[in-house]
Amino acid sequence: MYRSIRISGPRLAKSIFFRSLGERGNKIDAGHTRPWGHLITVAWPNADGSYHHALRTVLSAGHLHARLLAATGALGLTFAGTVPVAAQEGVEILNVSYDPTREFYREYNELFNAWWTAQGNAPVTIQQSHGGAGAQARAVIDGLEATVVTLALSADIDQIAERTGRIPADWQSRLPQNSAPYTSTIVFLVRQGNPRGIEDWDDLVAEGVQVITPNPKTSGGARWNFLAAWAYAERSGLDPAGFVGAMYRNVPVLDTGARGSTTTFTQRGIGDVLLAWENEAFLALAELGEDAFDIVVPSVSILAEPPVTLVDGNITSDAQRTAAEAYLQHLYSPEAQALALSHYYRAWDTSLAAPDDVARFPDLELVTIADFGGWAVVQPEYFGEGGIFDQIYEE
Amino acid sequence: MRVGILRSPSPLPGFGLSFGIMTAILSIVVLLPIGALLGRGLMIGPADLWDMLNSRRIWSALTLSFSAALIASLFNLVFGLMLAWVLVRYRFWGRRFIDAAVDLPFALPTAVAGIALTALYAPNGVFGQALAPFGLQVAYTEVGIWVALVFIGLPFVVRTVQPVIEELERDLEEVSATLGARRAYTLRRVILPTLTPALLTGFALALARSVGEYGSVIFIAGNIPNITEIAPLLIVIRLEEYNYDAAAAIGIAMLVISFAMLLVINAIQTWSRRRIGLA
Numbered sequence: 001m002y003r004s005i006r007i008s009g010p011r012l013a014k015s016i017f018f019r020s021l022g023e024r025g026n027k028i029d030a031g032h033t034r035p036w037g038h039l040i041t042v043a044w045p046n047a048d049g050s051y052h053h054a055l056r057t058v059l060s061a062g063h064l065h066a067r068l069l070a071a072t073g074a075l076g077l078t079f080a081g082t083v084p085v086a087a088q089e090g091v092e093i094l095n096v097s098y099d100p101t102r103e104f105y106r107e108y109n110e111l112f113n114a115w116w117t118a119q120g121n122a123p124v125t126i127q128q129s130h131g132g133a134g135a136q137a138r139a140v141i142d143g144l145e146a147t148v149v150t151l152a153l154s155a156d157i158d159q160i161a162e163r164t165g166r167i168p169a170d171w172q173s174r175l176p177q178n179s180a181p182y183t184s185t186i187v188f189l190v191r192q193g194n195p196r197g198i199e200d201w202d203d204l205v206a207e208g209v210q211v212i213t214p215n216p217k218t219s220g221g222a223r224w225n226f227l228a229a230w231a232y233a234e235r236s237g238l239d240p241a242g243f244v245g246a247m248y249r250n251v252p253v254l255d256t257g258a259r260g261s262t263t264t265f266t267q268r269g270i271g272d273v274l275l276a277w278e279n280e281a282f283l284a285l286a287e288l289g290e291d292a293f294d295i296v297v298p299s300v301s302i303l304a305e306p307p308v309t310l311v312d313g314n315i316t317s318d319a320q321r322t323a324a325e326a327y328l329q330h331l332y333s334p335e336a337q338a339l340a341l342s343h344y345y346r347a348w349d350t351s352l353a354a355p356d357d358v359a360r361f362p363d364l365e366l367v368t369i370a371d372f373g374g375w376a377v378v379q380p381e382y383f384g385e386g387g388i389f390d391q392i393y394e395e
Numbered sequence: 396m397r398v399g400i401l402r403s404p405s406p407l408p409g410f411g412l413s414f415g416i417m418t419a420i421l422s423i424v425v426l427l428p429i430g431a432l433l434g435r436g437l438m439i440g441p442a443d444l445w446d447m448l449n450s451r452r453i454w455s456a457l458t459l460s461f462s463a464a465l466i467a468s469l470f471n472l473v474f475g476l477m478l479a480w481v482l483v484r485y486r487f488w489g490r491r492f493i494d495a496a497v498d499l500p501f502a503l504p505t506a507v508a509g510i511a512l513t514a515l516y517a518p519n520g521v522f523g524q525a526l527a528p529f530g531l532q533v534a535y536t537e538v539g540i541w542v543a544l545v546f547i548g549l550p551f552v553v554r555t556v557q558p559v560i561e562e563l564e565r566d567l568e569e570v571s572a573t574l575g576a577r578r579a580y581t582l583r584r585v586i587l588p589t590l591t592p593a594l595l596t597g598f599a600l601a602l603a604r605s606v607g608e609y610g611s612v613i614f615i616a617g618n619i620p621n622i623t624e625i626a627p628l629l630i631v632i633r634l635e636e637y638n639y640d641a642a643a644a645i646g647i648a649m650l651v652i653s654f655a656m657l658l659v660i661n662a663i664q665t666w667s668r669r670r671i672g673l674a
Contacts, residue, residue, distance in 0.1 A: 134635040141637075159637065215618065217632040253535050254618040256631070269519035270535065385636050393452055393620035 091323045092125035096146035098133040098220060098306070099259050100280050104182075104343040105150070111339060112330050116323070124323050132257040133220035140164070140311065147315065147324045150308040152220030154178070155375035157309055166313025180305035181331035182345035185366055186221075186228045188296040189265065189274040189281045196272045200298050201232035204273060205246040212271035213251055214261045216383050221258035221304075223383055225275040228302040230382075231367040235300055245392040266293070277304065282344035282360070303366040432650065435643040447644040452620050453629060457645075460626040461652060463537060464605035467544030468552075472598045474545075475552025476590070482553075483560040497553050500546055505610030512543055513615045535617035540625065543611045548601030555597035559590055591667040599660040606653055 097105060109126040117123050129136065129144070133152035140146045141163050151157055154172055161167040172179045190198050196209055204211050214222040226244060233243035253270055255261040258280060265274035266288055273296075276284070281295050308328050315321045330336055337347040341357040350358045372378045382388045436444055448454075482494050500508065515522045516533040523534060533539045563586065571581040609627040617623040626649055633642035 138634065138637070163637070215632070218635050251619070252617055254620075254624075256613065256618070256628075260614075268513065268517035268534070270517065383636075385633070385638055385641065390452075394450070 090122045090125055091317070091320045092127065093147040093320070093324050093327055094127045094129065094145060095148050095150055095327075096129045096136050096140055096144060097150040098136060098152040099130055099257055100221075100277055100283070101150060101306075102128070102130050103283075104340060104345065107343075108331070108336060108339055111335060112327055115330060115333075115335070116326065121323070124327070126327070132218055134218055140166075145314045146311045147320065148308060148310055148328055150306065152304075152306050153223065153375060154305070154307045154369075155223075155379045156220065157307060158375060158379075160311070164313060166311050167309060168312065171309045172307060174309065175328060176332060177348055178305055179307040179309055181308060181328075181336070182306070182340040182347045184278045184304045184306070184345055185301045185364070186224050186275055186298075186304065187278045187281050187301065188298060189276050189284060189293050190272065190296050192292055192294060194294055194296065198273050198296055201229055201243075201247075201300075202236070204229070204250060205243060209250055209273065210252050210271040211247060211250045211273055211275065212253060212255075212261050212265045213275040214258055215254040215256055216389050218256040219258055219261075220306075221277050221280075222261075222275075223378075224277075224302055224304045226382065226389065227369070227372060227378070228275075228298075228300070228367075231302060231371070232298065232300050241388060241391070244388075248392050278346070278361075279344035297362045297364050300365045300367065303368045305369065429650070432643060432646050435640070436647045439640050439644065443640075444644050444647065447641045448648055452624070453626075453645060453648075455621040456624050456626040456629045457648060457652070459537065459540070459624070460606055460649070461656075463540045463544055463625075464602050464608075467541050467548055467605050468598050468602040470541070470545055471548045471552045471601050472594060475549055475597060475601075476556055476594060478549075479553045479556040479560055483557060497550050500548075500550050505547060505608065506614065508546055509543060509611030509614035512539070512546065512611065516542065516615065534615050535623065537616075537623060539615040539617075540612050540623065543615050544605040544608060547608055547611060548605050551600040551604060552594070552597035555600065556590060556593045559593040563589060588667070588671045591671075592664050595660055595664045595667070599657055602660075603653060603657065606649065 095105060095109075105128055109128070113123050113126070129139075129146075131139075133156050136149075137151060137156035137159050140149060140160050149157055149160065149167075157167065157171060161169055161171060168174075175181070177183075188198060190196070196206075197203065198209070203209065213225045216222040216226050229244050229247055230240045233240040253261075253264050255264055258277060261274060262276060262280055262284055264270050266284055274281075281293075285293060285295065308331060310321075310324055310328060315324065331340075332349070334349050334352040337349040337351075338353040338357070340347040341350065341353040344360075346361055347353070369375055369378065380387065439447075478497070482490060482497075513534050514520050516526075516539060517523045518527055518532065518534070520534070523532070526533060531538075533542060567585055568581055571585045576584070607627060609625070609631075612625055613628060616625060616628075618628060626645055630642045630645050633639075633645065
């Protein structure tokens with residue numbers, strides 16, 4: 001039986017055997033490299049497919065053998081039998097994702113497990129981890145044992161591939177549509193009635209307009225914002241660097257993540273326009289009331305492709321690989337695509353989606369990251385240290 | 396350590412054991428991380444370190460971090476002394492409650508403090524709305540950073556000064572008065588000199604805490620480069636760029652400046668102790 005053990009926040013240890021030693025506590029024989037710290041949760045699937053989280057105690061530091069203290073027993077956890085149980089009952093997947101996908105993956109994990117068990121498989125334990133895309137990528141590089149990563153941009157996954165070798169360099173061609181099962185774009189969220197009359201990108205550089213966007217250094221979404229503005233300037237025959245620089249001079253608050261910017265704009269009342277993921281903008285309307293904000297669609301924007309892939313180097317068994325591959329491939333199934341559409345993502349397969357979920361997306365001209373030469377070129381040139389973004393603030 | 400201490404019989408033996416444990420823990424918890432940071436700096440080399448630090452943006456961030464910490468700690472020095480004085484010398488309804496509330500900034504997660512302060516001081520918040528007619532904006536400006544740092548630094552001054560005020564001998568103040576000293580003179584020549592060492596300790600603690608504060612400031616500062624971007628945020632940004640060397644460089648710069656400041660405060664403290672004859 002596999003048990004997942006959450007250690008000091010996002011780190012995860014996998015136990016191969018879980019053995020009760022009676023009064024001496026319980027013993028976990030763990031696999032290869034072992035992170036250290038406090039044991040917080042053990043999670044396992046119940047018969048009905050939901051997850052049971054329990055057990056809060058301290059894991060003594062260990063390399064190959066981590067020992068659960070007697071506190072386990074005190075918490076009344078009883079495991080049937082005292083012999084090690086073979087790893088057949090279930091497989092576990094850790095999905096390391098970025099900020100705005102919380103709601104989508106919560107529902108997708110249930111949808112996947114229902115489909116997976118209907119195929120005659122044992123239910124899969126799926127754990128989610130969310131945060132800023134850059135920070136999440138760094139956590140995986142630093143040893144977070146992600147089974148799959150579903151991040152905001154391919155540059156983050158490229159970094160994992162390059163720095164750890166746990167993902168092959170050609171990962172993006174392994175799944176359809178550049179490994180992006182759902183896409184989004186960047187739109188404007190303005191206050192009710194659009195009091196500043198913001199219609200397109202050139203209204204953002206006007207004197208006195210306050211623009212809210214996160215810091216492209218720390219936020220993946222903010223990089224898409226930056227490039228969309230850049231694409232507009234190029235197409236309008238303006239000097240892109242000057243245009244984007246003028247836009248950032250209208251930014252009064254640079255939050256570190258997309259959710260932070262949404263909060264600044266919607267809750268704190270700062271700014272006239274929020275540059276937002278389209279799905280975040282629709283979510284803000286749905287959560288905060290349609291009479292508070294309006295969505296403005298600019299003449300041109302960028303096709304944001306948040307990609308997904310398997311972290312091959314972290315796979316511990318064939319069963320896990322099969323389940324994780326199915327987990328990613330099932331994202332392209334009509335049901336999952338309909339779910340993504342209902343969460344305001346643009347998806348490819350609309351066959352099972354509600355007509356309203358499809359009709360809400362406006363048609364607009366979308367440039368792609370390939371038009372910029374791909375993330376491998378864009379990341380260092382625009383967002384690296386001393387890159388174009390840094391130069392805006394160097395004057 | 397004097398060898399004599401080791402030999403003299405003590406009602407509580409165990410110097411060797413406690414010294415060993417102290418050294419081990421201090422090394423693991425304090426010296427190793429700082430040593431690792433400095434070691435990284437040595438590997439980079441002083442010339443490259445300087446190149447990484449010598450940009451307007453980094454100097455702006457360092458200046459902001461240290462000046463805001465200094466301003467907030469000076470404010471806490473005055474206000475914290477006043478608060479501690481009132482708590483010790485006067486009896487009033489709710490005194491115990493206020494006394495307990497002073498510790499809250501220690502207990503509250505800094506992010507919670509930052510979000511709460513931002514919600515209050517944002518232009519649509521309770522205080523923000525009240526200040527707006529005067530053209531004052533607190534959230535997302537340098538003033539907001541001061542407010543956050545005053546919040547997290549206050550208990551340090553109060554808690555270090557409070558016990559010393561409790562120990563103050565009231566007789567001295569009475570003697571001073573009977574000898575014809577005016578109130579201000581008594582305060583300046585009798586009370587403050589005794590409190591100075593404790594005040595400086597509290598000030599140094601609050602300052603050290605404020606310089607490195609990230610969690611609460613990040614929400615209330617606008618984080619605009621060169622204007623409201625604090626040095627710890629710049630470190631996080633360098634980490635996001637996978638530029639660990641540049642992050643270490645800023646960390647070392649902060650460490651060196653903090654160390655120099657604490658050294659100066661210590662020197663003043665020693666000087667003031669000598670002056671009042673404590674050492």
